[in-house]
Amino acid sequence: MEVPVLTGVDPGREGRLSLDRPRDLLLRVGDEVLAWFKTLASAAVYATLIVTFGVQVARVEGQSMAPTLADQDRLIVSKLSYRLHDPQVGDIVMLYYPIDPNKSFVKRVIAEENDVVRIVNGRVYRNEVLINDEYVPAEYRSHEDLGPLVIPEGYYFVMGDHRNNSSDSRHWGMVPKKYIIGKVQLRWWPIPKARIF
Structure with a gap:
């Protein structure tokens, strides 16, 4: 029986990538969440400073x-x-x-x-x-x-x-x-x- 050969694919590397994908995905999601958190925290600080010391919206x-x-x-x-x-x-x-x-x-x-x-x-x-x-x-x-x-x-x-x-x-x-x-x-x-x- 003949085993098909995939050209250009390193079986050892492919296996490693498939195991790393969930970890990579978690790292990317974690980085994205951290970036959003930093943005929101900065916006909250700026908004507090603006309202406290700068401007106010009124009706x-x-x-x-x-x-x-x-x-x-x-x-x-x-x-x-x-x-x-x-x-x-x-x-x-x-x-x-x-x-x-x-x-x-x-x-x-x-x-x-x-x-x-x-x-x-x-x-x-x-x-x-x-x-x-x-x-x-x-x-x-x-x-x-x-x-x-x-x-x-x-x-x-x-x-x-x-x-x-x-x-x-x-x-x-x-x-x-x-x-x-x-x-x-x-x-x-x-x-x-x-x-x-």
């Missing part, structure tokens, strides 16, 4: 910043901005609600420390100069009077752009700097209304 709830921001708009808030410099008048900020710091709001900075704020028939004066608030349509204005108020050191006076539908510094007082989470940098949702601030 607008309510109409107090209309028409600039609408209910359910999604925002990117830079927490790093105010570690580098103080909030500026006109900035849109995310802040902890002074009465209940477990809640957060989005408002506009109207005045900073040592400024004098006065509201006459809904028109806002900062240091006796009428502020340029053309972003507030006539139908969103209030007609109240307030002040004059001197803003203490380390505090800010904030208001919603929808002046007759906003709970803000007119109602709960000034906001300490430590309660300002960050500067609203971007509205990213809805996409057709995406905008940098």
Whole structure:
């Protein structure tokens, strides 16, 4: 009886390869799992650092910043901005609600420390100069009077752009700097209304 001969195949080598294949497969799978784990761990660390020190994603709830921001708009808030410099008048900020710091709001900075704020028939004066608030349509204005108020050191006076539908510094007082989470940098949702601030 004649035994068929396979050309180009070393029977000893073929046998060894067949035994090594499961081990090779396990090594490759192990390397792949380790690579994925490293990637996910790195992403988790970066995400934690970004959220802790850099940026935060926020959602607008309510109409107090209309028409600039609408209910359910999604925002990117830079927490790093105010570690580098103080909030500026006109900035849109995310802040902890002074009465209940477990809640957060989005408002506009109207005045900073040592400024004098006065509201006459809904028109806002900062240091006796009428502020340029053309972003507030006539139908969103209030007609109240307030002040004059001197803003203490380390505090800010904030208001919603929808002046007759906003709970803000007119109602709960000034906001300490430590309660300002960050500067609203971007509205990213809805996409057709995406905008940098």
